[in-house]
Amino acid sequence: MTNANSREHRGSRFTALLLCLVPIAFVPFLLMNEQARDFLSFRDGFLRASVLGTMLLALNCGLLGPLLVARRMAMLSDTLAHAVLPGIAAGFLWSLTRDAVAMLTGAVLTGVLSSLIVSLVGRSTRLKPDAALSVVLTVFFAAGIALIKLISNAYPEANKAGLDRFLYGQAAAVSDADVVMLAAAAGITIITLLIGYRGFLVMAFDEAFGRAMGLPVRALHYLQMLLTTLAIVVSMEAVGVILVAGLLIIPASTAWLLSTRLHRVLWISALVGMAAAPMGAFLSYTGENRPTGPTLVLCSGLMFAAALLFSPRNGLARKWWAWLQHGRRIRREDTLKAIYRHLETVDFRPLELHTGEASTTEGELRALVRHGLGEWRSAAFVLSPAGFREASRMVRNHRLWELYLTQHAGFAYDHVHDSAERMEHLLAEENISAMMRVLGGPKTDPHGKRIPSLEDTVESLRNQPANS
């Protein structure tokens, strides 16, 4: 078990690394493109700042996202993100310039206000959290949009200042000073998590237990909310308020699919975010009218889709493959059963079979040959010894189950066929021996047909009639 587990861990680590290497696969293709060469050469200082900036903010969001997902607060991050918009606009109105301090202060204030309202509504009404979150999100966002429209009418120069970019984000607007700020924000998050990780873990898993042990759970909650608000506020110019929640939640959800230990989820999430960031920044950089928010979130979404499909633990691809194999096995077993029944009616002579007999198709027979269950003799099909054994097993399972249901579960004998059609493929040998025991080694099924045994040979069967 330990072995299987560590193999799974290696598997998930491998997939996580592979996911993060996805961007590198694009490199040779990109070198053909002049703009791309420009991007990759990193000569452009503005570009350097914008790529570095997006990576730092993706790191910050990637580390904070898993805690939100773990505490079922994914929607709260979206509400917080939208609620900072009126704060930005109000900050602009107050200072009448793009004064960063005024706008950031406004953003933090309305962000905090929105989460207070959400918890107030949750505590004092019958309203469920999703409704409360939606009300606050839409109202604050509407207020933000209205204020921005008002500002751009009254102060045309505000348009130049680019209040619009706070909606969709523009990584190109990241300056060297912003990079320092983003690095500081990411640093605060990293240090807080390094010190307080165990506290956050207990809070997210079992808050009451944490409080009972005397851990400062309330304080940790407010700290988490503060860090999340900060991450949103410092990211909003580059990514935009509409989609910044995607950077918090998508890498976290991707990591959630890949690991079952919270600390691994944290670092995988950070890696996924940081891998998506340069891709998004590049897409935004190389095209006109490609705001960074959407490109960044699309790239994260791509990685989520990859994890959803190819996660080693429970990826859809693996599930589909297993399902497909299972379906094929059942079809093979049904063919074998049909052949056995046909052979039974002709007293096992001749053993050869032609396509179409026992309603078999050529494809079905070929599948049996491929799996070593039969072979071609000139134009005729013959079961191999393994195939004959398998066929006996299926017919035995079917008839034994029918007998068991009629004798021990009170089923009518004409009500058992459909159930047996399913169960024959699932019965294991220990189930069979248990049934044999309680039924006392029966020889015939409820319809009077002989129940085969795995020891049967063609010779032994030829010497007795099928219906005894």
Add this chain to the structure above:
Amino acid sequence: MTPAVEFHDLTVSYDRKPVLFGVDAVVPEKSLCGIIGPNGAGKSTLIKAVMGLLPVEGGWTQVFGGPLDKCRQRVAYVPQRSSVDWDFPVNAMDVVLMGRYGRLGLFKRPEKTDRAIAAEALEKVQMSAYADRQISQLSGGQQQRVFLARALAQQADLYLMDEPFTGVDAATERAIVTLLQDIRGKGGTIVAVHHDLTTAPVYFDHLLLINLRLIASGPVEEVFTQELLQKTYGGRLTVLSEMAFKGMKKPEFRDPRE
């Protein structure tokens, strides 16, 4: 001898549900005490109040003769199994290690001895083989054992358990009972919420009978009587439960002319 837990005129209100009124009782040290009563009687509320998880409206509780804050690390709390999300990305060992975080505080990392204590706790509930298992892959009984191991890792003197026998298999129930008796044998005290009347007199040596108020408390042979049980389960005091509900709401304005 100072009692392990003392309730003095304790009154609690909680989330629009019925409340507890004026509970006066003691749980002696080294006892295996069951809290018995019908659904909604306030059994869980009583132990949550001891742990300070609910605001107390009146009265007080004491643990080992003092406020909880003085001896928090001597008390282990085992919440109801359904109170957490078992899809959470942690394995059994991670959960048991959480039992050490109280003593360690926020800033100290668990050391080798902490891991050894956690491993030993898993061993005691026969879950060592599942230490690496993600908790969603455990059965209900196994999950309850992990919760118990987490409490054991706290190395407490008093264990407060909320419905430890709910939704567990017969083998787990036996294992838990043996473990609780073992704890008491070593001088520990256990207070467990329980709702199965057939097993209550077998498992416990002390009982609190509760239905919104204390009906009786004392040694099993004195308290587990037909008369007191009928009083506990035979219907509520209507006025008391009505007032319990009203007490939660703002007083309604009544027009005196009506």
